[in-house]
Amino acid sequence: MVNKVHVTYTYQNRESEKTKIWTTLPLNDSETVSNYPVMDSCEDQGGNRINYLELNADEKLEVMYSVSLDNKKDKIKLSVTEREYYLRSGELVQISEGVKALANEVTKNTNTVKEKAEAIFHYIVDNFTYVYPPKSRGVESFLESKQGDCGEYSFLFTALCRSLDIPSRVIVGTWSNGKMNAHVWNEFYIEDTGWIPVDCSVAYMQKKKKFHFLFSNFKTLKWDKYFGDIGNQRVIFSYDAELELLPIYRDESDDKLEGASFKPLSPFLINKEPFYWGFQSIDNRAPYIQPIYTKFSNEMLESPPKKDATIYLGRWKVVETGGQRFFYVLKHISFLTFIIFLVLSLLLENPIYGVISGVSIVFTCISFIARGERKIFFGILGVYFLLFLASNISKL
Numbered sequence: 001m002v003n004k005v006h007v008t009y010t011y012q013n014r015e016s017e018k019t020k021i022w023t024t025l026p027l028n029d030s031e032t033v034s035n036y037p038v039m040d041s042c043e044d045q046g047g048n049r050i051n052y053l054e055l056n057a058d059e060k061l062e063v064m065y066s067v068s069l070d071n072k073k074d075k076i077k078l079s080v081t082e083r084e085y086y087l088r089s090g091e092l093v094q095i096s097e098g099v100k101a102l103a104n105e106v107t108k109n110t111n112t113v114k115e116k117a118e119a120i121f122h123y124i125v126d127n128f129t130y131v132y133p134p135k136s137r138g139v140e141s142f143l144e145s146k147q148g149d150c151g152e153y154s155f156l157f158t159a160l161c162r163s164l165d166i167p168s169r170v171i172v173g174t175w176s177n178g179k180m181n182a183h184v185w186n187e188f189y190i191e192d193t194g195w196i197p198v199d200c201s202v203a204y205m206q207k208k209k210k211f212h213f214l215f216s217n218f219k220t221l222k223w224d225k226y227f228g229d230i231g232n233q234r235v236i237f238s239y240d241a242e243l244e245l246l247p248i249y250r251d252e253s254d255d256k257l258e259g260a261s262f263k264p265l266s267p268f269l270i271n272k273e274p275f276y277w278g279f280q281s282i283d284n285r286a287p288y289i290q291p292i293y294t295k296f297s298n299e300m301l302e303s304p305p306k307k308d309a310t311i312y313l314g315r316w317k318v319v320e321t322g323g324q325r326f327f328y329v330l331k332h333i334s335f336l337t338f339i340i341f342l343v344l345s346l347l348l349e350n351p352i353y354g355v356i357s358g359v360s361i362v363f364t365c366i367s368f369i370a371r372g373e374r375k376i377f378f379g380i381l382g383v384y385f386l387l388f389l390a391s392n393i394s395k396l
Contacts, residue, residue, distance in 0.1 A: 003069040011314035013055035017297035024238040032065040045085040046239040086167035090242040094139045103160040136269035150184040150201035173236040199226040237291040249281040260301035331367035358389030
């Protein structure tokens with residue numbers, strides 16, 4: 001059975017002037033449903049198909065498409081150009097002399113490419129703390145503060161690998177369930193093997209905050225398994241950070257933005273310097289595309305900025321299909337039923353309510369197990385509630 005999800009994306013232009021959009025959404029795919037024409041399209045060195053379009057005032061971009069989450073074999077051989085691309089340095093993924101020295105120190109007792117990458121994985125998981133949102137983005141800032149989100153973990157892993165001549169890339173995407181569940185992880189390359197997945201930030205959470213994902217809608221692994229295996233519940237939006245934009249992005253100057261009637265929001269700093277998302281690029285490159293990057297008109301500088309992520313990223317929703325979707329719905333309905341009838345049983349002392357609540361929570365546990373989520377924990381919990389259910393039935 002194909003493990004497939006449906007992705008729905010919308011972006012509303014709330015300005016009275018045009019908003020320019022670069023996106024990696026598959027607008028040119030024959031199976032994609034979209035209400036808006038692409039004005040320009042190009043493929044970058046990382047294999048991203050970047051589409052360009054312009055939305056007029058109050059226009060809305062609507063896109064619907066399906067993605068198979070089954071693991072596919074990626075290309076085994078990189079060209080010289082591709083290899084150079086995945087070894088480059090940038091503003092977010094900086095390969096400084098300090099980064100090179102750190103990488104050499106971390107991997108001094110290793111020999112193979114895989115051993116070096118795994119040593120880097122363990123170093124990052126053990127020495128940095130997950131904090132969202134980070135105060136500043138970029139490898140240098142992360143090394144100094146030792147705090148950051150999934151993006152910072154992935155930038156550092158990429159930089160350390162590349163400094164050792166190991167091709168690596170940042171993967172920008174979303175979890176395969178729910179709304180706006182953005183996530184970033186990594187892949188590194190081994191000759192004659194291909195791309196190997198790595199997720200340092202989730203490994204950190206699984207190692208040091210074990211209960212964080214306990215009731216989530218995602219499968220989890222033992223923390224060290226996230227080196228080489230990340231499961232199949234992710235949708236990829238784009239490969240790598242700092243993607244070149246065509247047509248050329250026309251940056252607004254710092255002086256103009258700083259002196260505007262209403263200074264725009266700076267969603268984050270890049271290496272401690274303000275970066276104005278939607279008004280600036282990094283030398284004609286988007287910091288990352290998740291799944292769009294925008295260029296706002298100057299009208300945005302004439303009114304107070306709004307702290308609304310959808311202005312910058314749009315909205316997306318991912319819906320599972322088949323058995324995963326069935327047990328997702330069953331899990332939420334049965335848990336809500338459990339809560340309602342548990343409260344009723346406590347208030348009214350009617351044993352039938354206790355039976356209904358017991359049946360409901362058992363179905364909740366079954367749903368977690370069927371979805372592959374913390375099977376041992378919910379197996380034990382399910383047995384406990386079966387005993388609870390038997391006790392209530394005996395009272396009838």
